[in-house]
Amino acid sequence: MPNLSDKPKQSIPKELRYSVKDFNNEFPNDDACLRYIAEQRYPNGVAYCKQCKVERKHYRVGNRTAFACDHCGHHIYPLKGTIFEKSSTSLRLWFYSMYLMGSTRCGISAKQIQREAGVTYKTAWRMFHQIRSLLSDEDLQLEGPTVEIDETYMGGRRKGQRGRPMRGDLVKTPVVAIVQRKGKVIAKAVKDVTKKTVYPLIRKHVVPESVIYTDEFPTYDNVSKIKLLGGTGGTPANYKHDTIRHADGVYVRGDVHTNSVEGFWMLIKTGIRGVYHSVSVKYLQNYLDEYSFRYNRRHMGNQQFRSILERAVLKAR
Numbered sequence: 004m005p006n007l008s009d010k011p012k013q014s015i016p017k018e019l020r021y022s023v024k025d026f027n028n029e030f031p032n033d034d035a036c037l038r039y040i041a042e043q044r045y046p047n048g049v050a051y052c053k054q055c056k057v058e059r060k061h062y063r064v065g066n067r068t069a070f071a072c073d074h075c076g077h078h079i080y081p082l083k084g085t086i087f088e089k090s091s092t093s094l095r096l097w098f099y100s101m102y103l104m105g106s107t108r109c110g111i112s113a114k115q116i117q118r119e120a121g122v123t124y125k126t127a128w129r130m131f132h133q134i135r136s137l138l139s140d141e142d143l144q145l146e147g148p149t150v151e152i153d154e155t156y157m158g159g160r161r162k163g164q165r166g167r168p169m170r171g172d173l174v175k176t177p178v179v180a181i182v183q184r185k186g187k188v189i190a191k192a193v194k195d196v197t198k199k200t201v202y203p204l205i206r207k208h209v210v211p212e213s214v215i216y217t218d219e220f221p222t223y224d225n226v227s228k229i230k231l232l233g234g235t236g237g238t239p240a241n242y243k244h245d246t247i248r249h250a251d252g253v254y255v256r257g258d259v260h261t262n263s264v265e266g267f268w269m270l271i272k273t274g275i276r277g278v279y280h281s282v283s284v285k286y287l288q289n290y291l292d293e294y295s296f297r298y299n300r301r302h303m304g305n306q307q308f309r310s311i312l313e314r315a316v317l318k319a320r
């Protein structure tokens with residue numbers, strides 16, 4: 004049994020709490036949400052005006068989502084390029100969905116928001132999906148000194164059905180997770196768990212000289228021989244690799260264990276089983292990103308919401 008010493012703290016320091024009441028106070032309506040987005044993108048209302056070719060103060064245009072240059076009147080649109088731009092769903096509902104996503108540990112289902120907000124399941128699902136799509140920590144580097152790597156298989160499996168799998172049936176997908184002890188996680192859905200697929204991930208996310216713990220799965224055999232640039236030439240990454248022999252029933256040998264990554268699997272599998280029931284291959288990476296995003300910010304308390312909001316506002320295309 005993995006110990007869950009790395010699991011998120013249950014009690015959140017006061018200054019990190021952000022309740023539904025706080026949310027309602029800060030974002031009572033669509034207008035407040037729009038102003039928030041505008042302020043994030045154009046602090047103090049100052050933005051570059053294409054027409055004037057300088058930074059200008061902008062002011063809100065009536066009830067519209069536009070802001071106008073106070074010199075020439077040229078319009079800018081703070082929702083442009085964001086996930087909100089072409090949506091007919093109210094901004095406040097978008098914000099509330101992000102709030103819910105940032106307040107849960109186990110995930111939140113489209114059903115829940117459908118019930119609470121009275122939108123259709125399809126709308127709720129699409130909203131969550133778009134929020135999730137912003138949450139990947141693609142270039143995250145795990146700073147060591149100790150990381151654990153493990154693989155598992157996820158995604159739905161047909162239950163109670165017999166016969167040949169049909170098109171669209173759910174199949175298991177391999178997932179590799181790299182967890183920095185007491186730190187962050189990278190989780191990737193991969194096409195297979197060969198060295199060719201897994202080593203580039205290690206090289207990308209684990210800093211040289213790190214100590215890497217895995218189980219005895221053969222893919223990890225040559226982890227200590229990984230080169231910085233891939234291939235056989237080049238500088239070695241100098242990973243120090245040690246394995247724990249789960250096959251022998253050994254789970255902890257001193258510092259050698261994979262409890263952190265096992266804890267992560269438990270969190271995500273419990274969540275997916277409980278909240279989403281199953282996840283299709285197509286969207287698995289999105290769910291992995293959602294869980295990793297929260298895991299990586301687990302000490303931030305409900306300020307996770309702020310962090311999701313930041314992605315939605317500033318990751319404008």
Ligand SMILES: [Zn+2]
Binds near residue numbers: 074
């Ligand atoms: Zn202007």
